[in-house]
Amino acid sequence: MSNPLPIRFLQSASRHDQLPNSILELAIVGRSNVGKSSLINALAHRKKLAKTSKTPGATQLINVYEFDPEGSGSWLVDLPGYGFAKAPKSEMDRWKQMIEEYLMQSDTLGAVILLIDSAVGPTSLDLQTIEWLDHIDLPYRFVATKEDKVRPSKRGARKNDLVKKLGTKKEDVLWVSANTGTGISELRSEIIEFFST
Numbered sequence: 530m531s532n533p534l535p536i537r538f539l540q541s542a543s544r545h546d547q548l549p550n551s552i553l554e555l556a557i558v559g560r561s562n563v564g565k566s567s568l569i570n571a572l573a574h575r576k577k578l579a580k581t582s583k584t585p586g587a588t589q590l591i592n593v594y595e596f597d598p599e600g601s602g603s604w605l606v607d608l609p610g611y612g613f614a615k616a617p618k619s620e621m622d623r624w625k626q627m628i629e630e631y632l633m634q635s636d637t638l639g640a641v642i643l644l645i646d647s648a649v650g651p652t653s654l655d656l657q658t659i660e661w662l663d664h665i666d667l668p669y670r671f672v673a674t675k676e677d678k679v680r681p682s683k684r685g686a687r688k689n690d691l692v693k694k695l696g697t698k699k700e701d702v703l704w705v706s707a708n709t710g711t712g713i714s715e716l717r718s719e720i721i722e723f724f725s726t
Contacts, residue, residue: 531714533574535597536605541590545631552602554637555723559644560654561610564674564707569607571707572717579607591631596724603724612654633665641669648678651694671695677706
């Protein structure tokens with residue numbers, strides 16, 4: 530197992546312009562209940578760094594984690610999940626606007642980690658997000674979460690189906706599990722490499 534990702538919580542904001550200046554940002558994007566907070570905790574090897582909840586929609590703000598602290602200006606940014614949250618439509622519309630404004634307005638955003646729930650597969654909202662990221666020319670990395678929720682006997686077929694629906698190649702999807710640790714070391718290495726270049 531690799532060393533924990535050296536990140537610390539910096540601050541939350543409801544708008545991109547409330548954040549201080551940064552040097553480089555990597556955003557984590559995915560639908561509500563895809564396991565973003567659990568993944569951040571697994572990467573940092575800390576149980577309560579990011580707030581987790583069994584109820585979709587626990588993340589309601591832009592949450593910033595500074596990489597390799599000491600004011601490095603390199604950020605891992607956790608955005609609210611899209612879809613499924615049990616919240617008034619006005620609130621969900623506000624989250625959507627918050628996500629879109631951040632992704633379009635951040636000058637130092639270098640790429641996105643796009644989470645797909647491997648137990649569910651790509652939803653129409655996931656596919657819309659991919660289309661939109663392509664449209665704004667923002668690079669992204671597919672990470673399939675909750676690998677442990679797919680029965681071993683069905684994993685091969687599920688992986689093939691997920692890759693086909695995403696329209697990509699097998700090697701372009703990293704399969705992870707916050708519970709078992711599958712893929713966590715690889716994702717840590719990729720994040721460290723991203724911030725080191």
